[in-house]
């Protein structure tokens with residue numbers, strides 16, 4: 583007598599990697615940990631590889647070197663996750679905007695300020711040609727990562743990428759994007775829709791290349807209020823997450839609506855995100871009560887503690903671990919580690935988390 587495979591197959595085991603367990607909703611005695619911008623200028627080995635690449639964009643688009651800088655912080659610290667080394671603005675370039683990094687100043691782009699300029703961009707399905715080296719970086723990493731390390735892919739959220747594409751640079755108040763939105767809401771929405779579709783394409787290809795989790799960075803979500811937050815932060819995230827989950831059942835998604843304040847409440851439920859990353863403007867105690875009730879949270883040590891070190895670093899790290907101890911938590915910073923951070927302080931932070 584033959585039995586069908588499904589009759590004899592054992593129940594699907596849960597994930598074994600610490601990050602995936604947290605994202606599946608498991609509370610762990612020691613939270614898994616990684617850091618935003620963990621490959622970056624505070625590390626001498628990063629600066630050396632970046633010098634070898636020549637400039638930041640060449641580093642992003644050279645898979646062997648991008649994989650190398652992704653691995654550097656893992657060798658030093660043994661984080662639970664690796665985040666793909668790339669940048670959120672590459673997708674703008676893949677859509678046809680010009681992108682360059684002014685040394686010591688930050689990103690610069692050609693500007694998209696009206697619907698004619700949006701219409702002149704490439705269709706979402708055409709982003710893969712420019713982004714192919716990014717997928718190759720992920721394929722290298724799937725071979726070279728330690729077995730217990732989770733590989734995270736990412737994209738910028740449509741709103742945040744749009745703020746750079748409209749202004750052509752970083753801005754303190756995202757003024758040009760707000761101006762485009764307020765002048766021609768439909769035209770601006772067409773840019774958000776294009777970026778939403780392109781992000782689905784990009785993240786889906788990252789998952790096919792080996793990303794086990796993806797994160798959506800909405801660094802400027804905090805400047806959207808009311809219906810603008812709904813239309814340009816919440817809905818695009820929900821659309822991207824629904825499409826990814828349809829194409830890749832079970833893929834966990836982390837959303838980072840930075841400085842969303844009260845809008846962190848219910849964000850996971852409204853978007854389908856498996857985890858909400860918290861910036862350090864909200865207190866861990868508040869977030870445990872209001873956000874962690876819906877599932878996993880990530881965060882939220884202020885990056886300045888890794889510059890200052892000392893007792894403040896230890897007590898603040900322990901306080902955050904304690905505040906989130908009753909639910910699923912991935913320890914992280916509230917924003918990227920800064921170039922002036924002391925690499926030794928990262929060891930002290932890990933010691934305070936792992937004991």
Ligand code: CP3
Nearest residue numbers: 618619620621622638665666667668669670688799801918
């Ligand atoms: O977290 C990681 O280590 C993964 C790689 C990564 C980078 N940027 C590398 C990078 C990720 C996930 C990003 C995201 C990113 N990029 C965001 C969203 C997160 C955030 O920080 O709010 C934004 C807004 C950008 C755009 C960007 N890239 C800016 C504004 C800058 C200049 C500011 C700066 O820190 O210099 C970058 C450059 C950049 N991206 C660097 C790195 C390591 C520094 C470049 C260098 O080596 O000179």
